[in-house]
Amino acid sequence: MKLFNFTKQITCYVLLSISLVQCGSNDKESIENTTTSSTLISNENEHQMRIAFVNSDTVSKYYDFAEKIQTSLLNKRNAAENQFKDKMNNYQKLRSDFEKAAPIMGEREKMEKAQNIMTLEQEIMKFEQDLSEQLAQEELKITEDYILKTHEYMQVIGKELGYDYVLSFRIGGPMLYADPAHDITQDVIELLNERYNSITIE
16 A cells, blocks of 8 residues: 555654754864864864764664654554545445345446445545645655754754764765764764753743
8 A cells, every 4th residue: 555655764854864064163262172072184274173973873763853753653654544444444344245235236226336336446545645645745844844953953062062063974874984983973862852852841
């Protein structure tokens, strides 16, 4: 059934939302206070650039906002599936009753019943299509909201931590190697959850 062939696309949105964040330049004092979890790159002006990375798969697993929207989407899909099952059960019962009673029906009654069944089949097909489109639109809206809010959070978090760039890393992704010393995944997860939960409470 095409209605329920949804993959875990929300995970893809989770990865996209943290793919690359530029956090702006830092003043000289913050640069001098760099930790071992940052990458320092000197240029002609003696400006040191701080770069770190997060594991996107881990973020999507422990980020409260991601968990919430995944649960929300799952509930919507389950509700849609139940609606569809109810209609299919009614259709199958009607068809079964028709097949049992058909031998003793008159031709006119048989044609009317058969036409009713065909009409119901068409209604179910349209219902499935409409429900699929509605669910897709709801998923798109929810994931867009997730991406925008997470991007907004990351702009603040990146600057608070004092980084110029926060990159995304995942196994199989374009970044083939990243020194674990520059991994700030846990810090980012904690700060994302703090910011998301504080705004949710408000």
